[in-house]
Amino acid sequence: LNDTADAIVTESAAAAGQIATGQRMTARAISMAADGKTPVKTIMEIVKVKGLATGLVTTSGITDATPAAFAAHVSHRSDEMSVAEQELKFGVDVLMGGRKQFFLPEVSAGKRKDGRNLLDEARAAGYTVVGDAEELKAAQGAKILGLFNMGNMAYEIDRATTMEPSLAEMTAKTLAVLSRNPKGFFAMIEGGRIDHAAHRNDAPGTIRDTLAFDEAVGVALEFARKNPDTLLIVTADHETAG
Numbered sequence: 001l002n003d004t005a006d007a008i009v010t011e012s013a014a015a016a017g018q019i020a021t022g023q024r025m026t027a028r029a030i031s032m033a034a035d036g037k038t039p040v041k042t043i044m045e046i047v048k049v050k051g052l053a054t055g056l057v058t059t060s061g062i063t064d065a066t067p068a069a070f071a072a073h074v075s076h077r078s079d080e081m082s083v084a085e086q087e088l089k090f091g092v093d094v095l096m097g098g099r100k101q102f103f104l105p106e107v108s109a110g111k112r113k114d115g116r117n118l119l120d121e122a123r124a125a126g127y128t129v130v131g132d133a134e135e136l137k138a139a140q141g142a143k144i145l146g147l148f149n150m151g152n153m154a155y156e157i158d159r160a161t162t163m164e165p166s167l168a169e170m171t172a173k174t175l176a177v178l179s180r181n182p183k184g185f186f187a188m189i190e191g192g193r194i195d196h197a198a199h200r201n202d203a204p205g206t207i208r209d210t211l212a213f214d215e216a217v218g219v220a221l222e223f224a225r226k227n228p229d230t231l232l233i234v235t236a237d238h239e240t241a242g
Contacts, residue, residue, distance in 0.1 A: 004018070004024060004025055005024040005026045005034035006026045006027055006034075007027050009238075010027065010237075010238050011028065012064070012066050012195070012237055012238065013025070013027065013030050013068070013069060013077040014026060014027045014028070016067075016068075016070070016237050017030060017031040017032070019069075019237060020043055020069045020070045021043070023040050029074075029075055029076065030065065030068045030072055030073060030074045030076075030077055030079075030083070031072065031073045039073035040073075042070050043070070044070040044090075044092075044188070045071075045090075047185075048091075051181075051183045052184050052185050053094075053179075053180070053183075053185035054090075054091075054092045054178070054186055054187070055092065055094035055095075055174045055185065055187035055189070056071060056095055056096070057095075057096045057097060057167070057170050057174055057187065057188070057189040057190065058096070058097040058190040058191075058192040059098070059152070059153045059190070059209070059212075060097060060098060060099075060190065060193055061080070061152055062084075062096065062099060062147065063081075063083040063084050063099050063102045064080075064097070064099065064152075065077040066192060067087075067095075067097065067190065068083040070188050071087045071090045071092050072086035072090070080102045081111065081112055081113075083102070084102040084118055085118065088122055088125065088127075088145075093142060093144075094173075095127075096136075096148070096170045097192070098147065098150075098153040099147070099152065100119075100147035100150050101150045102118075103119050104119065105117055110150075119145070125143075126141070126142075127143045127144060127145040128140065128141045128143065129145045129146075130144065130146045131146070131148060132148060132163035132164065133148075133169060137165075137169075142177060142180065144173070144177060146165075146170070148163075149164065152193060153192075155193055155197060155205045156193070156205075156208040156209045166212060166215070167191055167216040168212065168216045170216075171220055172219050174187055175187070175219070175220065179227065191213030191216065193205075194213060198240040201241050217234055220232050
């Protein structure tokens with residue numbers, strides 16, 4: 001699935017949508033059929049109907065193309081305000097990442113032009129809303145919305161100067177919360193900033209974010225060892241920067 005319905009080389013939206021649905025998509029569309037406007041059911045939508053818990057985690061923005069493709073349908077990946085709404089309406093149990101700006105109205109320094117404050121709406125829907133590593137550690141409850149940066153989360157190489165959790169910490173919390181569901185769970189956990197560092201040909205940034213991703217995979221492997229009925233798939237959606 002490395003090519004799309006309209007191109008030989010993919011990008012994140014089509015790649016993630018093709019992984020999430022098994023159907024070819026056009027570049028930059030989020031889980032839409034090749035016509036760019038007909039929603040295609042994703043694996044997350046299928047398991048949700050069966051009563052499984054669901055989680056989306058990234059170090060990029062939670063409204064970015066890869067997480068969006070599992071829980072949203074928009075004709076262009078740039079419509080992140082709609083993605084934010086759809087992820088909450090879907091009721092994804094654990095949502096963690098950056099780009100808090102798409103959940104907040106302009107009066108609160110956000111990007112939303114409709115005046116809605118999705119953080120307030122999330123709290124009303126039963127989410128524990130957290131904004132840094134300490135709050136994440138302390139968070140209880142079955143639904144968590146963790147937004148740790150107005151933009152993307154920090155590169156791992158810079159994270160020590162922030163209050164953001166590591167991808168491994170987000171992974172551990174996600175698995176602890178979702179595994180309480182007796183029917184099981186589906187989670188997509190992404191080291192999203194590897195891609196951004198690679199776009200910039202930033203070797204130290206790429207390496208450190210890859211190591212942080214490796215640490216998160218270690219957390220997931222440890223969980224899988226203790227819970228042998230876990231299927232763990234580690235993959236990339238596409239390559240950047242050669």
